[in-house]
Amino acid sequence: MGYAVPANIRANSEILKAFPHRTDAEIVRLTGIKERRHAVEGESATDLAAIAVQHALAQAGMHVSQMDGIIMATLIPDQPVPAMASALAKLLGIPRVLAFDLNAACSGWLYALEIGRTFIRGGTAKNVIVVTAELISRITNPQDHDTAFLFGDGAGAAILTSATDGHRLHRMDLTGDADQYDAMQRSGGGARMPWPDPLGDDMSHFYLTMDGPAVFKHAVVGFSERIEETLRRERLKPEEIAWVVPHQANERILKAVSKRVGIPYEKFVMTISQYGNTSAASVSMALGWAAEEGLFTAGDKIIFCSVGAGLTFAGGLLVW
Numbered sequence: 001m002g003y004a005v006p007a008n009i010r011a012n013s014e015i016l017k018a019f020p021h022r023t024d025a026e027i028v029r030l031t032g033i034k035e036r037r038h039a040v041e042g043e044s045a046t047d048l049a050a051i052a053v054q055h056a057l058a059q060a061g062m063h064v065s066q067m068d069g070i071i072m073a074t075l076i077p078d079q080p081v082p083a084m085a086s087a088l089a090k091l092l093g094i095p096r097v098l099a100f101d102l103n104a105a106c107s108g109w110l111y112a113l114e115i116g117r118t119f120i121r122g123g124t125a126k127n128v129i130v131v132t133a134e135l136i137s138r139i140t141n142p143q144d145h146d147t148a149f150l151f152g153d154g155a156g157a158a159i160l161t162s163a164t165d166g167h168r169l170h171r172m173d174l175t176g177d178a179d180q181y182d183a184m185q186r187s188g189g190g191a192r193m194p195w196p197d198p199l200g201d202d203m204s205h206f207y208l209t210m211d212g213p214a215v216f217k218h219a220v221v222g223f224s225e226r227i228e229e230t231l232r233r234e235r236l237k238p239e240e241i242a243w244v245v246p247h248q249a250n251e252r253i254l255k256a257v258s259k260r261v262g263i264p265y266e267k268f269v270m271t272i273s274q275y276g277n278t279s280a281a282s283v284s285m286a287l288g289w290a291a292e293e294g295l296f297t298a299g300d301k302i303i304f305c306s307v308g309a310g311l312t313f314a315g316g317l318l319v320w
Contacts, residue, residue, distance in 0.1 A: 001159070002053065002056035002288050003052050003155060003156040003288030004049075004058075005154040005155075006038060008037060008039065009035050009037060010038045012149065017318055019026070019063050025174060030252055031272070034273045037153050038155075039137060039153045039256060040165055040219070043130045043193065045153075046134075047075065048153070048155035049088050049132070049157065050091050050092060051216070052156050055086070055157070055288065056158055056288070059159075059291070066095055067094055067127050068128060069102075069119065069128045070128070071115055072099070073101070073104065073108030074103065074132055075280060075309070076136065076139055082099040082173075084185040085101050086099045100122075105184070105310055106307060107306040107312040107313060108280030109132045109306075110172050110174070113130075113160070113304075114171065114174060114316070117160060117168070117169055117172070126162050127160070128159075130158050130284075131158075131284075132281045132284055134281045137151060138166055139208045141204070141207035146210055147210055149276075151208070151276055152276030153161050154277050156283070156285040156287065157288070167319065169317075171233075171316060172316035173315045175313055176312045177222070178309045178311070180214065182211070183215050183311060184215060184309035184311075185209060185210070185309060186209070188192075188203075188205030193205055203229060218307070219249055220257055226305040226307075226314065227305050229315060230316055241267065241303055243267050243301075244258075244267055244268045244305065245269045245283055245287050245302055245308035246283070247305065247308070248277055248278065248283075249272075249307065250277070251273075269286045271286045283304055287304075296320040297320065300319070301317060301318075302320060303318075
């Protein structure tokens with residue numbers, strides 16, 4: 001596994017210039033975020049994805065020519081058509097592999113993991129790149145106090161193989177709650193509203209919007225249920241879990257989840273303070289960071305969990 005982030009750091013102090021009534025201490029208390037990375041002009045999500053994949057290949061001791069496919073999870077590809085997975089396949093020099101994108105918002109990487117796992121189990125492929133890259137800064141409204149501080153950019157990747165001597169990925173639990181469809185959305189940019197009104201200056205539909213209280217409420221429940229369902233399915237007790245690698249949604253949300261499921265917050269791998277919420281990339285980035293830092297030991301039971309727009313929910317077990 002591997003991850004990549006832009007070099008450009010944006011601290012809270014920079015964003016606070018647009019919100020003189022708020023303070024850095026308040027933002028840290030409400031979100032847990034101190035800074036995030038934002039891509040600069042000329043940087044692409046595909047480029048970040050390629051770096052993350054190269055790191056993952058190096059860790060796996062494999063060459064890109066051994067890959068049979070690319071599954072890309074993203075909610076904002078570099079362009080709508082063709083799929084960003086195809087652009088990445090071209091950039092990596094493996095143009096003949098299966099390649100496609102999926103959008104399950106912040107749960108996207110876990111959805112992609114399950115698809116990749118199923119492809120391998122079913123014989124569709126032997127080695128699959130599961131990758132995500134998000135430049136959420138490009139669709140974040142800098143004047144919206146509910147979202148301006150939350151989002152960052154980054155990429156993460158994993159190499160899935162049929163080998164029996166690697167880390168063992170168990171089945172992901174995937175579900176959703178479409179009754180909360182409106183809680184997080186970007187309504188512009190699709191077939192219904194492909195571009196802004198040329199006679200107006202309202203760009204609000206082209207930014208990511210969020211109903212904060214609704215998201216907080218349903219995220220606490222959604223994260224907790226996915227962890228609890230994973231424990232039930234795998235016949236594990238909370239004390240048997242070495243680590244939780246969650247979607248980096250909000251520190252307050254995840255502290256509430258920790259109390260609810262009975263797993264100490266110290267066991268949650270958290271990167272939100274330095275990278276912010278990177279949507280679908282956040283679980284893969286946190287996993288890649290933890291692997292590079294040497295946090296895990298052989299046999300560790302690691303739970304993934306995520307809540308994303310839709311709403312989408314995902315959770316599952318990895319044994320190191």
